Amino acid sequence: MSLESVESVGAPIAPTAPAVGRASARAKAARQRRLTVYAARVLVLVVVLVAWELMARNGVIDPFYFSMPTRIWDQIVQWTLHGTPQGSLGEQIWYTLYEALLGWVFGVAGGVVLGIGLGRVRFLADVFSPYIKVLNALPRIALVPIFLILFGLGPASKVASAVVLVFFPVFFNAFQGAREVDRNLVANARILGASNRRVTLQVVIPSATSWIFTSLHVSFGFALIGAIVGEYLGAAKGIGLLVSMSQNTFNTAGVYAAMVILAVVALLAEGLLTFAEKRLFRWKPGDSGSGE
Amino acid sequence: MISGTPPGHVPAIELRGASKVFRTPSGASHTAVRDLGLTVEQGEFVAVVGPTGCGKSTTLTLVSGLEEPTEGEVLVGGEPVTGIRPEVGFVFQQDAVFPWRTVLSNVTAGPRFRGVPRAEARERARDWLGRVGLASFADRYPHQLSGGQRKRVALAQTFVCDPAILLMDEPFSALDVQTRALMSDELLELWGGSHGGPAASVVFVTHDLEEAIALADKVVVMTAGPATVKQVFPVRLPRPRKVEAIRLEPEFVEIYREIWSSLGEEVRITRERGASRVA
Ligand SMILES: Nc1ncnc2c1ncn2[C@@H]1O[C@H](COP(=O)(O)OP(=O)(O)OP(=O)(O)O)[C@@H](O)[C@H]1O
Ligand SMILES: [Mg+2]
Numbered sequence: 001m002s003l004e005s006v007e008s009v010g011a012p013i014a015p016t017a018p019a020v021g022r023a024s025a026r027a028k029a030a031r032q033r034r035l036t037v038y039a040a041r042v043l044v045l046v047v048v049l050v051a052w053e054l055m056a057r058n059g060v061i062d063p064f065y066f067s068m069p070t071r072i073w074d075q076i077v078q079w080t081l082h083g084t085p086q087g088s089l090g091e092q093i094w095y096t097l098y099e100a101l102l103g104w105v106f107g108v109a110g111g112v113v114l115g116i117g118l119g120r121v122r123f124l125a126d127v128f129s130p131y132i133k134v135l136n137a138l139p140r141i142a143l144v145p146i147f148l149i150l151f152g153l154g155p156a157s158k159v160a161s162a163v164v165l166v167f168f169p170v171f172f173n174a175f176q177g178a179r180e181v182d183r184n185l186v187a188n189a190r191i192l193g194a195s196n197r198r199v200t201l202q203v204v205i206p207s208a209t210s211w212i213f214t215s216l217h218v219s220f221g222f223a224l225i226g227a228i229v230g231e232y233l234g235a236a237k238g239i240g241l242l243v244s245m246s247q248n249t250f251n252t253a254g255v256y257a258a259m260v261i262l263a264v265v266a267l268l269a270e271g272l273l274t275f276a277e278k279r280l281f282r283w284k285p286g287d288s289g290s291g292e
Numbered sequence: 293m294i295s296g297t298p299p300g301h302v303p304a305i306e307l308r309g310a311s312k313v314f315r316t317p318s319g320a321s322h323t324a325v326r327d328l329g330l331t332v333e334q335g336e337f338v339a340v341v342g343p344t345g346c347g348k349s350t351t352l353t354l355v356s357g358l359e360e361p362t363e364g365e366v367l368v369g370g371e372p373v374t375g376i377r378p379e380v381g382f383v384f385q386q387d388a389v390f391p392w393r394t395v396l397s398n399v400t401a402g403p404r405f406r407g408v409p410r411a412e413a414r415e416r417a418r419d420w421l422g423r424v425g426l427a428s429f430a431d432r433y434p435h436q437l438s439g440g441q442r443k444r445v446a447l448a449q450t451f452v453c454d455p456a457i458l459l460m461d462e463p464f465s466a467l468d469v470q471t472r473a474l475m476s477d478e479l480l481e482l483w484g485g486s487h488g489g490p491a492a493s494v495v496f497v498t499h500d501l502e503e504a505i506a507l508a509d510k511v512v513v514m515t516a517g518p519a520t521v522k523q524v525f526p527v528r529l530p531r532p533r534k535v536e537a538i539r540l541e542p543e544f545v546e547i548y549r550e551i552w553s554s555l556g557e558e559v560r561i562t563r564e565r566g567a568s569r570v571a
Contacts, residue, residue: 187358188388190376192453193405202401206392283392285435 067253075257085245086237089261095238096227097265099155103162104223110163111170111219112212119178119208120200132171140164144229153234162226166219173215177208210284213277220269224262302370304457304493305332305355310364311518312350324350326518328364335491337483339504341555342514342522343562348497349385351519352459355495356382368457378406381455383463385497389434389445396421396430398445402453420448423478425471439466447475451482458483458494465499476507476535484532501555505547506535513554516561523554 049069055061056068063071079089086092118125144161151157181204189203231240239258246254312325325347332338342348353359354366357376366373368380389398399417404410421427424444434442443466450458464472483492498504504511508527515522527547529538538544 182388184384184386184388185390187353188382188384188449189390189401189405190358191356191380191382192402192449193378194401195405198405203390206390283394283433283435 063252064250065252067256071253072256072260075251075253076260079242079257084242086241092237092239092242093261093265095155096224096231096240096262099158099227099230099238100162100220100223102155103159103226104166104220106159107163107166107223108170108216108219111167111215112174115171115174115176115212116178116200116204116208119175120204125175136168136172140168141225141229144226145233148230148234153236158227158230158235158238158240161230162223165222165226169215169219169222170212173211174208177211178204180211181207209280213273213280216273217270220273221266224266224269228262302334303331303367304334304336304369305330305495306365306367306370307331307351307354307361308365308367310351310354310361310366312347312354312359313362323518325354325361326520328520330512330521332493332495334493337494337496337507337509338512339496339498339508339510340512340514341498341501341504341551342519343516343555343559344499346514346517346558346562347519348514349461352382352461352495352497355457356380356459358382377457379456381450381453381458383446383450383458383460385461387434387439387442387446389442389449391434394431394433395426395437395445398434399448399452402449406453416452417448420452423451424448424475440468440471443467444471444475456490456492458492458496460494460496462497462499464503472503473535476503480507480533480535501548501551502539503535505529505544505551506533506538511547511551513551514558516558516565522558525551525554 052061052066053069056063056066083089084092118128141161143164144157147157147160151160185203185207186199189199194202227238228240228243231238232244233240235241239262242258243255246252246258307328307330310325310328311323314322314324316322328351330338330351340348340351350359354361355368355373357368357373357380360373368377390401393401396414396417399420400410400413403413403416408416418427418430421430424447426441426444426448429437429441434445437445443463447463464475467475483494496504496507501511505527510527511525513522513525514520525547529541529543
């Protein structure tokens with residue numbers, strides 16, 4: 001029932017009998033279509049997995065390099081039930097997630113504050129823009145070994161890696177967002193008596209949030225990459241370590257299993273972010289859950 | 293012009309030889325307003341008409357303090373304008389309500405920025421929403437309103453601050469005829485000092501000549517751009533006026549014809565220029 005009401009928000013429905021009939025027919029067609037899409041998605045996944053499994057079993061591809069779905073699944077089950085060589089699986093996930101989240105939060109906070117600040121203050125933007133361009137051009141992933149030397153094998157080096165990866169996309173989007181604020185809105189706020197601080201907090205930041213949110217989606221992926229690469233190069237715990245351990249023992253199923261776990265974690269985080277975004281952008285047009 | 297004023301008399305708004313030159317993206321300079329002289333007395337209602345693109349909006353931004361004149365002086369209350377003043381209200385030509393705030397929150401914005409406590413700001417905002425006929429839309433977002441409704445939110449947003457100087461840039465152009473008449477009467481009532489305070493001084497830009505004459509004490513006709521004052525027509529129709537009724541007075545028709553011929557000439561110049569530029 002709730003699904004139907006969401007579907008029909010777009011069209012105003014007159015309470016006459018044929019109109020109701022047409023609307024429910026349209027809702028039905030939409031539901032049908034959605035089911036077909038889901039079915040097709042599942043089908044694609046099944047076909048790929050089965051093909052992979054068959055090709056590996058028949059020696060078309062070498063299972064030593066490519067493993068096979070059943071082995072990967074067994075590996076995940078084994079890790080879940082009996083733990084990994086460096087502790088329980090939950091602990092590994094939690095470590096990676098913790099480092100990525102911490103790095104993400106710091107990177108986002110820094111990126112947003114500096115981006116909005118430089119977007120608002122012309123002088124700062126003019127002074128810092130060449131340095132930021134240079135830093136952005138550096139291959140930042142190459143900094144990870146340096147962080148390992150600087151901060152040791154603990155979480156700090158992974159957090160630092162995540163921060164440098166997250167900071168730049170967020171910064172550039174926040175900067176752009178602050179620059180592209182509708183001038184009429186700023187003028188109106190100033191006429192209504194807003195101080196500079198108020199203009200920043202109540203006009204610039206709200207209108208830059210949609211820019212910032214686009215970068216948040218990408219940047220959580222970057223935070224995970226930072227944490228994983230850091231762990232891969234040297235750590236006591238984490239999924240990245242799981243990858244490197246599996247690799248060192250030529251356990252390709254382990255490498256793929258770690259990747260599957262990571263993908264699930266990233267998808268969950270993405271879902272949470274989309275949920276938060278929906279709540280935050282109720283004021284935007286074209287959103288089916290428009291506040292009612 | 294200045295010789296007739298008694299000592300100690302200060303007009304609400306005064307522009308003296310004001311010019312505004314914009315830099316276009318290509319680096320050329322564009323004069324929007326040139327050598328503009330205009331006086332608005334305390335409590336006077338001035339309507340400004342002129343061909344499109346001549347510089348009416350620019351004139352208002354100069355008075356509001358959002359822009360500074362390139363040359364000349366702009367005085368408000370006898371003092372040079374150096375920034376935005378709290379007694380100025382400005383209804384913009386373009387949509388300028390905050391899309392992320394609800395209707396009610398948009399109208400409370402002004403009082404809240406000025407430090408009015410939340411409860412009082414809400415009360416005043418609800419009062420004004422009632423007056424512009426949007427009481428039942430308080431918790432909608434702007435994108436859920438029609439263009440005319442959004443414009444009325446903008447009007448409430450400005451009026452709730454009780455401005456002593458009211459700049460209005462084609463405020464009623466998005467409204468239907470009935471609402472427009474209603475809002476015009478409402479505006480005249482507000483301006484007439486129905487709040488007990490002194491009347492506001494109003495500069496009202498419009499393309500609707502009837503509206504200009506019906507509302508104003510004087511109608512200023514601007515030249516084709518760069519704008520300067522071409523002619524000022526005093527309107528001596530009796531007050532209080534009802535906008536719908538006054539259109540039928542013979543005096544109204546007389547002054548309408550006069551201003552129309554003055555304005556028509558500038559409109560023709562603007563159109564010919566536009567055509568020659570396209571050609
Ligand atoms: N920021 C700007 N930069 C460059 N040119 C500008 C700028 N603002 C306005 N102009 C130019 O100045 C002229 C006057 O603009 P203005 O907005 O004051 O016209 P207007 O009289 O309000 O017109 P309309 O009746 O169509 O609203 C126009 O030719 C416009 O192109
Ligand atoms: Mg204009």
